[in-house]
Amino acid sequence: MARTTLSMPISPQTKEDAIRENVMRAAQHLFQQHGLNNVTLEDVARAIGKGKSTLYYYYKSKEEIFMAVMDREISEVITEVALAVKQAGTAEEKLQAFCATKLRALRKKLALYSLVCSEMFSNAEFGCTMRQRYLQRESKLLKDILAFGMETGEIRALSSQEQEALVFIMLSGLNGLELEMVHNTNNPREQDFAISMLARVMIHGIGA
Structure with a gap:
């Protein structure tokens, strides 16, 4: 039949x-x-x-196809990062999970898209366009971490302006590490240590 x-x-x-x-x-x-x-x-x-x-x-152009491909790749990274953040316990651990998971996922993507990444970062306008496409989602995750930390008492109460500034600082620091991954061959362990330092300073400051 x-x-x-x-x-x-x-x-x-x-x-x-x-x-x-x-x-x-x-x-x-x-x-x-x-x-x-x-x-x-x-x-x-x-x-x-x-x-x-x-x-x-x-699709109107190869750039439009590329954007669609990258959107899917970025969504996979964001999903992986969000899961790692959810599984972490404290605000500091969540910040570390956010940074470490993102860079680890990007290392994998870099291995796949080494030529593309070099082209993107050599074209400031194009790289900025791609970054803006997922910046809002990253910012939302970081603000949720700060809100969690304030709720648990791990972080003091922060104004909206302070939260925006901290998110900007965190993402700017990560952007610098991402650029280093593309243009240099730094030891991943050094980057992981820098991530831990960044998260610790964000939560506790640099005082004794």
């Missing part, structure tokens, strides 16, 4: 989702292998066995 599920019609939305997924997977592989600058829409179309005109129906 024939399997009727094979003949069931696929909704147009499902077909579009499948094509988008194929495009993103093909583009992801090409970006990893050749970098953003050396990949064209023709390359992506050829990789999925479609014409360039088909790609234009879903």
